[in-house]
Amino acid sequence: MALFALSSSLSSSSFCRNSRIPSIRFSPVSRVSHPNVYKPTFAPQKCFNSGASLHGFGVPGKFPSVRLRVSTRCEKEDAQNGEIEDEAELFARRESTMPDRFRHLTKEAPDSPIRWPWFFALGFLVYAWRAVLFELSNWRKATFAIIGFLGDLSKFALALVFHFIGDPITSLIALIETATYSIRAFYSGIVAYTPVRELTTVILLASSVLAIGEAVSPNSITKQPYVVTLAGLLGYAAVQSYISEPFFWTVLVGLYGYSRLIKKRDDVTSALPSAAVLAGVGEPWVRVVAITGYLALAMYHNSTKTSEEEEGQSLRRAPPIPLLAAALAIGVRLAAKWAGYRHLTWMIV
Structure with missing residues (x-):
């Protein structure tokens, strides 16, 4: 009975846990050979590491047979708590005898990162970048070689073209350049040197002549727009001394004859372009003679006109192109002068 009590106390105590103290268990003695004696037995082997077995503390029949086994863990407590769940942890702690409450202190610290292999990688990266x-x-x-080759090829093609038709292309380029510079100079002259007062006088006098012609012979301007435009261009060329004065008078007489003899228009309509140009760009005495003579001609024509010759007057008429160009030149000059004045004012302020 003393051995039974000793076995019970050893198996239930916490001192047995994770120690090498033998675990002893008893079982009732078989009553076949010894009917009056209880025989202690041991439990089956369930520990991980076992030691030697010790048999017989006495003579059979008088003392029970005792089997001692040495283990690293207490089987009962491991089965209840389930402490070892990972196979790697089981393998790492196969010989450990530290109590479970201290095992969390034995975790391995992480190793410091190794940086020296990065130097090799950096070397390869530098080599790759240089490559x-x-x-x-x-x-x-x-790429530059291809572009240079294409440029040389285009130069050769251009030289080949100029070898055969170089002169016409050169003349065309010179003509375009001359026209561009002429237009630029003309615009600069309009902006800088447009005589606003003289152009205003020209517009008023020419408009008065045109109004007399329209009052006596309706649609006298719309019947001959090209002749009126040509007369205005002749007047501008005469003022700028592009043509001589005899040529100017000859062309005006020719315009009158073309309208009167070829187009079969009346005297008022045929003399309208020449009278308007003379009233606009002539000398003062020429202006007086032109306006007076044309007014007398219009009055005579109106007195001799019958009712059958009256025509319906068109209400939608555009002004003659020469007068429109003169008005546009006055507007450009005034706008440029105002802009320059404002610009100088801003610079001073």
């Missing part, structure tokens, strides 16, 4: 730059430089040279 990429070298390859890009080769591509750049190839």
Whole structure:
């Protein structure tokens, strides 16, 4: 009975846990050979590491047979708590005898990162980057070579074209350049030197002549727009001394004859372009003579006109192009003068 009590106390105490104290269990003695004696037995082997077995503390029949086994863990407590769940942890702690409450203190600290292999990687990266730059430089040279070849080819084609038709192309370029510079100079002259007062006088006098012609012979301007425009261009050329005075008078007489003899228009309509130009750009005495003579002609024509010759007057008429150009030149000059004045004012302020 003393051995039974000792076995019970050893198996239930916490001192047995994770120690090498033998675990002893008893079982009732078989009553076949010894009917009056209880025989202690041991439990089956369930520990991980076992030691030697000890048999017989006495003579059979008088003392029970005792089997001692040495283990690293207490089987009962391991089965209840389930402490070892991971196979890696089981393998790492196969020989450990530390109590479970201290095992969390034995975790391995993480190793410091190893940085020296990065130097090898950095070397390879630098080498690769230099290889990429070298390859890009080769591509750049190839691209520039291709572009240079295309440029030389285009020059050769242009030289070939100029070898056969170079003179007409050169003349055309010179003509375009001359026209561009002429238009630019003309615009600059309008902006800088447009005589606003003289152009206003020209517009008023020419408009008065045109109004007399329209009052006596309706649609006298719309019947001959090209002749009126040509007369205005002749007047501008005479003022700028592009043509001589005899040529100017000859062309005016020719315009009158063309309208009167070829187009079969009346005297008022035929003399309208020449009278308007003379009233606009002539000398003062020429203006007086032109306006007075044309007014007398219009009055005579109106007195001799019958009712059958009256025509319906068109209400939608555009002004003659010479007068429209003169008005536009006055507007450009005034706008440029105002802009320059404002610009100078801003600069001073």
